[in-house]
Amino acid sequence: MRPAIFLDRDGTIIEQVHHLNRVEDVAVYPFAADALREFQAAGFATVIVTNQSAIGRGLLDEAGLEQIHDEMFRQLGSRQCIDRIYYSTSVPVSGDPRVVEDAWRKPGPGMLERAAEELGIELNESWMIGDAISDMLAGRNAGCRGTVLVRTGYGHRITQADPAIDYTTDNLLTAAHLIKLACASSQSSKSPSLSE
Numbered sequence: 373m374r375p376a377i378f379l380d381r382d383g384t385i386i387e388q389v390h391h392l393n394r395v396e397d398v399a400v401y402p403f404a405a406d407a408l409r410e411f412q413a414a415g416f417a418t419v420i421v422t423n424q425s426a427i428g429r430g431l432l433d434e435a436g437l438e439q440i441h442d443e444m445f446r447q448l449g450s451r452q453c454i455d456r457i458y459y460s461t462s463v464p465v466s467g468d469p470r471v472v473e474d475a476w477r478k479p480g481p482g483m484l485e486r487a488a489e490e491l492g493i494e495l496n497e498s499w500m501i502g503d504a505i506s507d508m509l510a511g512r513n514a515g516c517r518g519t520v521l522v523r524t525g526y527g528h529r530i531t532q533a534d535p536a537i538d539y540t541t542d543n544l545l546t547a548a549h550l551i552k553l554a555c556a557s558s559q560s561s562k563s564p565s566l567s568e
């Protein structure tokens with residue numbers, strides 16, 4: 373069993389493009405590869421969990437999604453920096469990012485729970501990072517240890533505190549630093565010599 377970093381894709385690893393369906397629109401953030409390397413070096417599995425309603429809407433097919441991911445990996449410089457990708461193709465009905473209409477689509481916990489089963493992930497030691505409330509809630513609903521909102525993508529629009537958000541930070545790389553600090557301080561607080 374090991375912990376994971378669950379990662380939203382659009383607005384977190386690559387630039388937010390509404391219903392991204394063209395390879396030429398894939399733009400990996402310049403800090404993403406370093407962040408992913410830091411997570412893996414710290415012992416986390418790196419798992420993308422992404423809502424791709426473009427498929428359910430008929431704007432993209434699964435072969436097109438694979439081409440988009442090939443381009444993402446090309447720009448990241450490695451396929452090894454991501455351990456697994458899960459995606460939901462369903463189209464939301466209510467438009468409310470807080471409502472779980474389908475357990476497999478964020479804010480539902482389904483993709484994270486499947487990853488836990490398939491990859492041996494310890495959810496309560498894992499973190500969810502994304503640029504939307506639905507990402508934060510997916511992490512909550514799956515019982516993750518923490519959630520981190522990044523200010524890239526749609527994240528800059530979220531200005532109010534929200535119980536689903538544990539931390540807010542600039543981007544994926546600063547999220548990596550923040551999580552490492554949080555893990556280090558919880559380890560030291562467990563240490564008997566420091567807890568008194």
Ligand SMILES: [Mg+2]
Pocket residue numbers: 380381382383384502503504525526
């Ligand atoms: Mg996003």
